[in-house]
Amino acid sequence: MTDLESRRRVVDAPLANPSPTAGLLEVFRRRYLLKLLVRREVNARYQASALGFLWSYINPLSQLFIFWFMMEKIMGRGTESFAIHIFCGLIVVQFFIETFNAGTRSIVRNKALVRKMAVPREMFPVASMMVSLYHIGPQLIVLVIICLFTGWTPDPVSLLGFLLALGIICLLGTGLALMFSVANVFMRDVGSVVSILSNFVRFGVPMIYPFSMVEERLGSFAGYYLLNPIADAVLLVQQAFWVGTTQDPDATQAEHIPDHLFSYGFLGLGVGFVVLVLGQLVFRRFENRIPERL
């Protein structure tokens, strides 16, 4: 025992559970790891391609061009600047769908880490959300440049609406990703279900049709349509960018953007928060069984 005594070392730490238990809080405590995980995803995507990060600009530009050519030149829809209208919707929808899809698959995809390392597992859905958020950057730059060309001037209040829209999708997307990622561990069918749900999302928001059309067809029921937080987020982004690119922004605002949009937006943010809390609870409930099921 003297041998043992001589190399005794005093550890100044409490006896604690070795497995991380603080959930999402733990993720923020280890933001350095989160940062590296996000960077890993982003870098891996463009590795071994000659144009590298330029692709994330080429992609949205080509989409915008197709919308402009098809919708405005060929089909000649009545809505003004329809390409920008769609593109605004697309930014939100893609952010949501990528978060939801990649987030749902994130735990299974990071099997090696999840099964062998004591990292907070909420880390992976959150990282998926951050990667999707990161890809908004180039899209936003393309959007702003095009908008400036068409005579748009930034308006602080509606730009705050844009941030609100991002907040809604962050909370909602992460919450759903948490719930579905753990479900995906138990049944891989969930990944396929999520893909189908994503299709509904594309058509459940005023992207390829203007909101005025919904109001026209549904009348007073349009209020229920606005209970969809993703639809609110799309409208908030359209209010921030698309409205300003039309001939008469005030008329466009009155015709195509619902009244009290900010109230609906904050309601959507609340819904997102509730979903996130639920997601964390569901995740916590089933998390213990993850390593053995992977």
Place this chain on the structure above:
Amino acid sequence: MTYPDSTSIVVDGVTKEFTLRYHRTLKQMSVALVKGRDLSDSFLALEDVSFTVDQGESIGLMGLNGSGKSTLLKLVQGVMRPDSGRVLTRGRIAGLIATGAGFHPQLTGRDNIYLNAAVLGMTEQETRRKFDEIVEFADVGRFLETPVGNYSSGMFARLGFAVAIHVDSDIFLADEALAVGDRPFRKKCIERMQEVRESGRTLFYVSHAAGSVRKMCDRVIVLEKGKVGFDGEVNAGIRYLKYDDGAENEPDGQDEIDDEIGNDI
């Protein structure tokens, strides 16, 4: 119950049950239901396991295959949580387990070192400070800037080892995976483990090799079908397991240890 300040690991009445699922698709499940077979089964990997470890002790965890050693290690590491009972640890945990887990094949050795170190709980400054040491230990040369997907399996393993072994930890876990790498590398690993032991860190070593356990540990815990079968002095533990067939007496040369380690897998 309170524990003295010198306690490093507490395993208190820990039970861990695994569910074995026989059928996954609806079709298989309905067929099984019609035929009256079980849909799933469970088994106890660990049953009411209790012990405490003092800071600075080196424990050899032994037992036959399937006796629950790896599960116990994962519980101490914090990857799994017990179904009942509790596991408590003091200080940072690191070790030679699952080295290289989470390496991304498309990223370079350098990027992977930073990522892996972060997974193991190191900060950015800490990694930067130890970076050269890690690279030197891994000995991958100019491959450092190429994607690890192109590494030979030995280089891959060495890189994982190098990171894991440089984490400043209070508890060091080692699974029977020391057999990777060539002989000089194995020797380096053993020296490093001895250093770990001498620095007063708690060592938790899972092994089948009686020789290296005798060399490294001052207490042996033997698991038998998920229960603690023996907990005590090293030679008695090895005798309890009947691993001591007389063929391997006290190995003293470094080469012999090498071979012992090589036999780990």
